[in-house]
Amino acid sequence: MRMSKLFSRTLREAPNGADSKGYEYLLRAGFIRQLGAGVFNLLPLGFRAVTKIETIIREEMDRIGGQEILMPLVNPADVWKETGRYYSIDREMSRFKDRVGRDMVLAMTHEEVVTDLARTEIDSYKRMPLLVYQIQTKWRDDPRPRAGLIRVREFTMKDSYSFDVDEAGLDEQYRAHYTAYFRIFGRTGLPVIVVGADSGMMGGKVSHEYMYLSPIGEDTIITCPACHYTANRQVASFKKSYHKAEMKEMEKVFTPETKTIDELVDYLKIDKKQTAKSVFMVGTFIDDTNGEEQSKLIVGVVRGDLEVEENKLQNAARANALRPAHPEEIAAMGMVAGYGSAIGAKEGILVIVDDSVAESNNLVAGANEWEHHYLNTNFGRDYQGTVADIASAQAGFACPVCSAPLSASKGIEVGNIFQLGTRYSEAMDCYYQDIDSTRKPVIMGSYGIGVGRLLASLAEEYCDDLGLALPITVAPMQVHLVSLVKESETVDQLYEELTAAGIDVLYDDRKESAGVKFADADLIGLPIRITVGNRSLKEGKVEVKVRSNLDETLSFDLSTVVSETQALIGRLVAEIEARIEEREWDGSL
């Protein structure tokens, strides 16, 4: 590609709103342009980078037996009604009617459509295992797109779906993806860790997320530096200590101006561990069969030294959605915000108690009376409810496996794998006939990678003060050929030779000053830069720099540039491939 013909231009200044380095450079270097909130154009450079990522994904999916298909973005709502997700997913899924009034949706994932396909294609155990995948546009009307390509509404996703006769088969395909994903991220050069995850709206049980650790990430990942425990905070557990004692008589005391736990322990001169904290939420419960909604007040109780993890609470309550309760809603149920507890909870209120509270005795809790608390409350004796782990894991807490202090970091989810089981096959009547003639639901898995998010993560990881420095496996071109000579014939010829040898070249043939060309080359950051200038040309040489190490200058002989460049490309690719983690799932979450 000749730079004089390149569609995009570089920008000297970052457009407003580009608040991370990776995003700023993707804009400035001309990889992407924004059209609207969470909606982006891919320009030639960005599109080429994405294409390279997709090629890697295709190769690795094909390696584990995947067959590429393409499912439609626009779906009739019927299949989504069959699984109930038409009702249970909020406005994140866009709906519309076609010209004759049929309900339609823009697909945000494809479990429904692929299950519909499978129920007609798969009728016998002999047809499985099967694996299909697609690389396709998804639309999710996210309420809060942000950070460039990190969190968008329209995006490209690789999603694959596995079909098996039994759990063992699913396990095998899950393992294959587990390993393939490490290979995919490894080949792109993105460092990732795998964490145990919540299965969220997808249903199913076993699930992992692939996280690129970055301060601009939105997920909090809990890791144990001592053993290998890692999990998304949404599901991370930790070892709790309990406050066991002989149960004492409950006693109501006057506690003025003690709406918070801090004020309470200050006033009573006790430890936070001796208190029980109640969090009031309103849960929405949606009937999957008809979409009828029901709201319920949920009281989550954790010990005062802990925080409620809302995701855990939502799962424990089996609610579709959760939001903080308004003071009026709390009052309507006869409870007092700031001085509330599960004691005296009315019928219809869902009480979920963390085991830290259930296993501790004589905790101070709200009396549901203005400026009053109870001393010595005990779960089971003074109030009832469901016991679950709903506490949020924090840095410093004890690892659930080895008790070492946990640490917390921020991460971007670039991939996920789910064992769906029979959630969709049962709901959509996707059954096969087994060897013993019985009808059984197909066992499914689903596996995703956000392609654009992967590029954005790579841009964050591979940049410096001058611009991008993407790995050679994903950079839009391999070589940036910079011409600093007036007589262009020699360079034109070199460009032709490199291209003819199958090398991707961006040829800066513009009539710009050397400074402009170098600055643009730094910004776009192609991995290999070949500079042709009078300085070295008179000795029959060209200068070569690797973008990731601009301090070092190599010199290639003009007659052997092509072969030397090919060797350098091979070396850079090998460097990345040497870092690929060949990892297998050990069966843990």
Add this chain to the structure above:
RNA sequence: CGGGGCGUAGCCUAGUGGCUAUGGCGCCUGCUUUGGGAGCAGGAUAUCGAAGGUUCGAGUCCUUUCGCCCCGACCA
């Protein structure tokens, strides 16, 4: 959906009721220059996001609305 911020040319930006809306980059023409965002001369490009209002006069004040960004709720 709640809270905050911002919309002036392709990008960045000045402007605090008063003359023909500022400057830089970029763009066009000519000359010059070619190893780190060069120089000179000339030029084009803005219905100041939109609508309504206040005023003798509005980019500036008020109302409404649209868009974008940030924080929160949310999120595979």
